Amino acid sequence: MRDGGSGLRRDSRRAVLGGVCAGFARWLGIDPIITRVGMVVVTIGSSGAAAVGYLIAWALMPSDAGEPARRRDRRGRKGGWRIAGGVALLVISALLVFRQLNIWWSDAVVWPVALAAFGVALLWTLTRQQAEEEEESEAEVDAGVRDSDTRPMPAELRRGAPDETGGWWRAKRASAIGFGVALVLGAALLFLWAVGALNAVSDVALAALVVAIALGLISAPFWWGMGRRLGAERMARARSQERAEVAAHLHDSVLQTLALMQKRAGEPDEVAQLARRQERELRSWLAGEQPRPSERLADALRAAAEEVEETHGAPVDAIVVGDAPLDERSEALVAAAREALTNAAKFASDAGPVHLYAEIENGSARVFIDDRGPGFDPDAVSGDRRGVRESIIGRMKRHGGKVKIRSAPGEGTEVELSIEGNGR
Amino acid sequence: MRRPDLTQLAVGLAIVVLGVLLLLQEEGSIDIDGGWLGAGLTACAGTALLASGLGAREP
Numbered sequence: 449m450r451d452g453g454s455g456l457r458r459d460s461r462r463a464v465l466g467g468v469c470a471g472f473a474r475w476l477g478i479d480p481i482i483t484r485v486g487m488v489v490v491t492i493g494s495s496g497a498a499a500v501g502y503l504i505a506w507a508l509m510p511s512d513a514g515e516p517a518r519r520r521d522r523r524g525r526k527g528g529w530r531i532a533g534g535v536a537l538l539v540i541s542a543l544l545v546f547r548q549l550n551i552w553w554s555d556a557v558v559w560p561v562a563l564a565a566f567g568v569a570l571l572w573t574l575t576r577q578q579a580e581e582e583e584e585s586e587a588e589v590d591a592g593v594r595d596s597d598t599r600p601m602p603a604e605l606r607r608g609a610p611d612e613t614g615g616w617w618r619a620k621r622a623s624a625i626g627f628g629v630a631l632v633l634g635a636a637l638l639f640l641w642a643v644g645a646l647n648a649v650s651d652v653a654l655a656a657l658v659v660a661i662a663l664g665l666i667s668a669p670f671w672w673g674m675g676r677r678l679g680a681e682r683m684a685r686a687r688s689q690e691r692a693e694v695a696a697h698l699h700d701s702v703l704q705t706l707a708l709m710q711k712r713a714g715e716p717d718e719v720a721q722l723a724r725r726q727e728r729e730l731r732s733w734l735a736g737e738q739p740r741p742s743e744r745l746a747d748a749l750r751a752a753a754e755e756v757e758e759t760h761g762a763p764v765d766a767i768v769v770g771d772a773p774l775d776e777r778s779e780a781l782v783a784a785a786r787e788a789l790t791n792a793a794k795f796a797s798d799a800g801p802v803h804l805y806a807e808i809e810n811g812s813a814r815v816f817i818d819d820r821g822p823g824f825d826p827d828a829v830s831g832d833r834r835g836v837r838e839s840i841i842g843r844m845k846r847h848g849g850k851v852k853i854r855s856a857p858g859e860g861t862e863v864e865l866s867i868e869g870n871g872r
Numbered sequence: 873m874r875r876p877d878l879t880q881l882a883v884g885l886a887i888v889v890l891g892v893l894l895l896l897q898e899e900g901s902i903d904i905d906g907g908w909l910g911a912g913l914t915a916c917a918g919t920a921l922l923a924s925g926l927g928a929r930e931p
Contacts, residue, residue: 476926527928534922537914544911 457512466506482532485569486539493558494546556642560635567631745778746771752786762797770808780847787839788817788863796821811869818862823855882923886916
């Protein structure tokens, strides 16, 4: 269920003492500071009795020494605040139990320490998250600079529109910071109140509070206006970055291709090929997809069509609907499709473009390759023609697929390749 | 078979345990004061929240 199902183990890489708290945090998928703070608070509240529990856990939990380091999964943060809140409530419950059992230090110390510890843990976690996100964002931008064709959008744009998702995200973060600050301040006031120090300064504190409220009311419109201006500036900056990204991409791809087409205006086949390649690249970029022909079936089919077009100079129209991960069976499907495309490009390209149409759904895939060429009689294909017999029919059968060839002399050819899903 | 919802299961069990304890107190078998009740309620709420958070991470 958690963290790859590796079980509860001590985390030796992020250990401060024995790695018990870090191990629990990894198992729950939360920041280790939350479990550490919980442990420290319960240990203080129980006058050290809870440390015995730590030692028992240390003895019982196996170490993760020797296991390969695992990359932190950022998707694992879903539900993180609920888990952290649950841990905090369980810590408070444990404190109440120790208090009932009279294994207790002092109300004046334990509760303020608990409040302050959770406040600091919250602020520390937020700060660390922000730093990690900034590092990741910078790393992605660096990667984008290295590869100008796949420049990522700015982080604010990827999170959603700045005034919608981005604004909500910032408000959530600000309220979490405010809650953390309130916990720490509340802990300080609680401690002062518990030791009776607040009475002496209550008049001064009240006066300071009234003045602070008055100043807050006076300056509120200014802060509100400044916040709006900052938001507007951020949006303008994000739009400007987006515009720069689009301009850079258009320059690197479309404008370069247009220049190349002008140079080769006397070679219509090559111009058409350049235009088709650029069209495919532009469509892929507009869809926000980076082709992964070694991982995805749809990309592999498109890449095969492109390869045949470039190798044989014959136009190939490829339309692929749906997608699935590439496995052994679908690799065989791609290889058979490539062979069928090659045959069509070799023998039928004079009669117009070759068409590839593929439907991929629930692990099943059907690929149609058709041309308007001279056609042939499939039953008359001799046994030594390995292209059709082995590379298409034999290959598909070996991988549990089916092949149908519809062709007749003078009527073009349609090759249908299909594989069923795993539950075939 | 349908998988049980982790959050609902944890909250349901916590309520059952609390109900049994309150019933025993009402009968006079045990004596639960406010401190124990507070600890129990907090533990129930914590368990429910934890289960809910972990349930949200299920694929």
